[in-house]
Amino acid sequence: xxxxxxxxxxxxxxxxSLRLSCAGSGFTYSRHCMGWYRQYPGKQREGVAxxxxxxxxxxxDSVKGRFTISRDNSGSTLYxxxxxxxxxxxxxxxxxxEKASVIMPLGGALxxxxxxxxxxxxxxxxxx
Numbered sequence: 081x082x083x084x085x086x087x088x089x090x091x092x093x094x095x096x097s098l099r100l101s102c103a104g105s106g107f108t109y110s111r112h113c114m115g116w117y118r119q120y121p122g123k124q125r126e127g128v129a130x131x132x133x134x135x136x137x138x139x140x141d142s143v144k145g146r147f148t149i150s151r152d153n154s155g156s157t158l159y160x161x162x163x164x165x166x167x168x169x170x171x172x173x174x175x176x177x178e179k180a181s182v183i184m185p186l187g188g189a190l191x192x193x194x195x196x197x198x199x200x201x202x203x204x205x206x207x208x
Contacts, residue, residue, distance in 0.1 A: 113189065
């Protein structure tokens with residue numbers, strides 16, 4: 081069955097960096113779009129970054145120039161390099177996956193968390 085396991089969260093000071101990882105298994109990784117979402121307490125999940133099956137990334141405006149999403153298809157692992165972290169980046173971060181053939185034709189996947197079928201358990205990022 082599909083599994084997504086995030087790691088790399090933690091506590092850092094403002095201006096610091098973290099690298100999140102998401103190990104995938106149980107599905108054909110190279111045929112899936114992958115995404116990172118975050119959720120603030122009491123709020124809905126919001127898209128942070130996604131990368132399509134060809135490696136094309138997209139970002140929400142608030143993280144452009146600070147975060148970098150990448151994928152390693154050979155290792156079925158997704159990454160999110162986060163630099164110049166700000167207190168407002170404090171949230172639970174989730175990894176998501178969905179077949180590219182399903183999600184890409186629908187458009188706007190980064191801003192539509194309900195389109196994604198598979199989710200990890202989350203990793204907490206705290207910036208003080």
